[in-house]
Amino acid sequence: MKKILTVIALSLTSFVALxxxxxxxENLPQVTITDKGYVDLVEGDFEYRQWTSAELQNKVILIQHIAGRTSAKELNDPMIDAVIAADFPFEKYNTATLVNLDESIWGTGAIVASQVKSNKEEFPDAIFVLDSEGDMRKTWALTEKSSAIILLDQAGKILYVKDGEMNPTEIDTVIGIINANI
Structure with a gap:
């Protein structure tokens, strides 16, 4: 009986992990965001424009896809801190923060959008995208109310993916993959 339960538990773990x-x-499956979208800072004012994941090319790009809630953002803050500390050259690397506003706690969407705008001011070269409908999470079948890290090469092919919180070894692995590809 114990062996059967172990097999079932391992099967479920594999299912959740994948x-x-x-x-x-493979290439990142394409998704287009028409409601909100790319957050642009133009002469001190914020503008939104339609955005497509096909734009994530020509550099190594680390995607942080997060539900629009603090608990999801905090899951992979150490990964983002490691990238900031590594100070990769902008000519070869960029970070894309893709926020699923559809999963923000009721009544907090405007606060989440304001935080994203503040981050855009701090990191004007970084990519920030607001997804009001949750289209990215649905297209990529990511875990709800969570955070995912996806690393792309210059052609938009996936180099690494982790849906959920990353541990220090995984963070070091991603930093190594970035260094090997820039």
Missing amino acids: SHSLTVG
């Missing part, structure tokens, strides 16, 4: 639809070595 619940997203992203595969290393």
Whole structure:
């Protein structure tokens, strides 16, 4: 009986770990965001424009896809801190923060959007996208109310993907992959 329970538990763990639809070595499935979208800072004013994931090319890009809630953002803050500390050259690397506003706690969407705008001011070269409908999470089958890290090469192929919180070893692995590809 104990062996059967162990097999079932391992099967469920594998299913949960592989619940997203992203595969290393393949292109990131394309998604277009028409409601909100890319956050641009133009002469001190914020503007939104339609955005498509096909724009994530020509540099190594670390995507942080997060539900629009503090608990999700905090899951992979150490990964983002490591990237900031590494100070990768902008000519070869960029970070894309993709925020699922559809998963923000009721009544906090405007606060989340304001935080994203503040981050855009602090990191004007970084990519920030607001997804009001949750289209990215749905297309990529990411875990709800969570955070995912997706690393792309210059052609938009997936180099690494982790849906959920990253541990220090995984963070070091991603930093190493970035260094090897820039």
